Amino acid sequence: MIELTDKVAIVTGGSRGIGSAISSELAKNGVKVVVNYRSDVDAANHVVEEVKVAGGEAIAVKADVSHSEDVSELIETTLSKFGQIDFLINNAGITKDRTFKKLSREDWDQVINVNLNSVYNTISAALPYLLESESGRIVNISSIIGQTGGFGQTNYSAAKAGLIGYTKSLALELARKQVTVNAVCPGFIETEMVQEMPDKVREQIIASVPVQRLGQAQEIARSVLFLCKDGEYITGQQLNINGGLYM
Ligand code: NDP
Numbered sequence: 001m002i003e004l005t006d007k008v009a010i011v012t013g014g015s016r017g018i019g020s021a022i023s024s025e026l027a028k029n030g031v032k033v034v035v036n037y038r039s040d041v042d043a044a045n046h047v048v049e050e051v052k053v054a055g056g057e058a059i060a061v062k063a064d065v066s067h068s069e070d071v072s073e074l075i076e077t078t079l080s081k082f083g084q085i086d087f088l089i090n091n092a093g094i095t096k097d098r099t100f101k102k103l104s105r106e107d108w109d110q111v112i113n114v115n116l117n118s119v120y121n122t123i124s125a126a127l128p129y130l131l132e133s134e135s136g137r138i139v140n141i142s143s144i145i146g147q148t149g150g151f152g153q154t155n156y157s158a159a160k161a162g163l164i165g166y167t168k169s170l171a172l173e174l175a176r177k178q179v180t181v182n183a184v185c186p187g188f189i190e191t192e193m194v195q196e197m198p199d200k201v202r203e204q205i206i207a208s209v210p211v212q213r214l215g216q217a218q219e220i221a222r223s224v225l226f227l228c229k230d231g232e233y234i235t236g237q238q239l240n241i242n243g244g245l246y247m
Helices: 017-028 041-053 068-082 105-132 154-177 199-208 217-230
Strands: 008-011 032-037 058-062 087-090 136-141 179-186 238-241
Touching (some): 032 041, 032 068, 058 068, 105 154, 105 179, 136 154, 136 217, 154 179, 217 238
Parallel strands (some): 008 087, 032 058, 087 136, 136 179, 179 238
16 A cells, blocks of 8 residues: 555546546545646536645646647646656546447547547656656556447447557556556446436446446546555556446
């Protein structure tokens, strides 16, 4: 177990849904948090205010993680404010669900860029600082869809499966350097991403989950906290948090 006070985390897509729960959970436990967002500044500021009210420290930083120049600025801002990076939580993600026949090249590229290529951008920019940390942690938020596939989700499942392979390879490369790399694979979690589904599809999903409910963003956030705090000997893993939907 490591002491979290004075650690610094970047949470990409930290302003809404699972990312906002991760930002709050880390900050509640003493971590200084950079809440990254792409467009919704009000949502990001709301998370920062909540953290401050709870006695924690956080800043909101705008950056589109699919653009490497934005990511360089995100890292520079983090360093100028907090001076170090210990935890990198790659959470930003989007879906553009269509059956493959209807999927445009743009739908493909956007989803691969935001969900997968972004991780190249963030990790390559943050790695020198994670290596300086005595307890560097990278947590990549993948998805059950990267493990099982999903109808109408060729782009998303390719990105999320790619993230799992990337996690394992990088874990091998960084294992001797005190940096752990893990993937968290949520099942269906009650965020806007899932709320946008038609009611009938949501009901079918809930009926298919062994525990008979959707997951909560806090349940993912607590697993990220666990990997950061207690995960010294955990690397290259995919942590499934899905109510038993995929084993
Ligand atoms: P939401 O749509 O609720 O939130 C997405 C977050 O990502 C927002 O903060 C958004 O910021 C940010 N974001 C989107 N694109 C970019 C970008 N290019 N650069 C920076 N930030 C960006 O998503 P969820 O909370 O539902 O999902 C979070 C992660 O968990 C995703 O990677 C998703 O694939 C994964 N996941 C979600 C599941 C679910 O059931 N919800 C299940 C399995 C995995 P802004 O609002 O400013 O655009």
